Amino acid sequence: MSKFFITEYELVPGGTAYIVGDDARHIKKSLRVKKDDIIKVCDGKGNDYSARVEKLENDAVLVEVAERIDQNGEPKLKVNLFMAVTKGEGFEYAIQKCVEAGAASIQPLITEHTVISIAETKLDKRVERWNKISESAAKQSGRSAIPLVSYPLTMAEALKKPKGAEPSIICYVKEGTLGLKQLLTENPGADTLNVFIGPEGGFSPAEWEIAKRAGLQSVSLGKRILKAETAGFFVTLAAMYEYGELGVKD
Numbered sequence: 001m002s003k004f005f006i007t008e009y010e011l012v013p014g015g016t017a018y019i020v021g022d023d024a025r026h027i028k029k030s031l032r033v034k035k036d037d038i039i040k041v042c043d044g045k046g047n048d049y050s051a052r053v054e055k056l057e058n059d060a061v062l063v064e065v066a067e068r069i070d071q072n073g074e075p076k077l078k079v080n081l082f083m084a085v086t087k088g089e090g091f092e093y094a095i096q097k098c099v100e101a102g103a104a105s106i107q108p109l110i111t112e113h114t115v116i117s118i119a120e121t122k123l124d125k126r127v128e129r130w131n132k133i134s135e136s137a138a139k140q141s142g143r144s145a146i147p148l149v150s151y152p153l154t155m156a157e158a159l160k161k162p163k164g165a166e167p168s169i170i171c172y173v174k175e176g177t178l179g180l181k182q183l184l185t186e187n188p189g190a191d192t193l194n195v196f197i198g199p200e201g202g203f204s205p206a207e208w209e210i211a212k213r214a215g216l217q218s219v220s221l222g223k224r225i226l227k228a229e230t231a232g233f234f235v236t237l238a239a240m241y242e243y244g245e246l247g248v249k250d
């Protein structure tokens with residue numbers, strides 16, 4: 001059953017909602033959905049519902065929301081990525097791939113060795129673009145939540161973000177004391193994993209110091225050095241696989 005995001009309104013069983021834009025055209029022209037057909041809709045916050053098509057208009061499809069569907073595309077494990085912004089298209093690919101792999105959120109980082117600077121005037125547009133990429137990756141991969149890509153923060157600011165008792169790791173090439181596999185197997189019941197990834201030039205000694213003071217566990221990803229934009233995807237995949245969220249039949 002095809003799934004469509006409706007993020008503009010709250011979805012309530014028994015209520016109605018409009019699907020608009022490209023999705024509405026796709027429903028009418030490509031899928032040839034008819035009145036009273038049942039489709040799946042999703043609020044972008046992790047909730048899927050079945051819905052009955054009530055009316056097909058020119059650029060909109062009116063649906064009546066029915067019951068909530070339990071089975072959705074969201075992993076139980078929440079991987080929150082704190083990733084240094086890299087230049088070029090690499091960071092955009094990283095967002096796309098991490099969302100497909102199941103990441104819960106992405107916090108871009110501006111670190112001391114970050115080589116790209118985003119002008120204040122262009123920041124809103126850039127963050128909007130990152131969130132659009134997250135949204136289309138979420139749609140394409142059948143997710144039920146659209147992972148938020150936040151405004152960039154420095155390491156010091158990001159470390160102030162409240163974190164619970166869940167494992168928080170910093171992928172650090174020089175002083176990786178614990179292998180990622182070991183960390184994951186030692187925390188079998190974890191429902192959240194916060195992961196810090198540095199830029200191409202790595203974290204500075206000062207950033208490493210404040211991360212250590214904030215209690216982040218230094219972790220090695222193995223013998224090979226991954227590009228900054230690959231590392232977040234790699235950790236998300238490994239964690240999802242370890243916790244049975246990847247490569248298993250639904």
Ligand code: SAM
Pocket residue numbers: 170171172173174176196197198199200201202203219220221222223224225226227228231
């Ligand atoms: N020369 C840099 C350094 O010494 O950190 C290499 C940086 S690497 C290209 C970019 C980021 O990816 C690193 O800051 C780290 O967060 C992560 N990373 C890549 N490969 C890693 C590995 N094998 N172990 C731990 N972290 C890794």
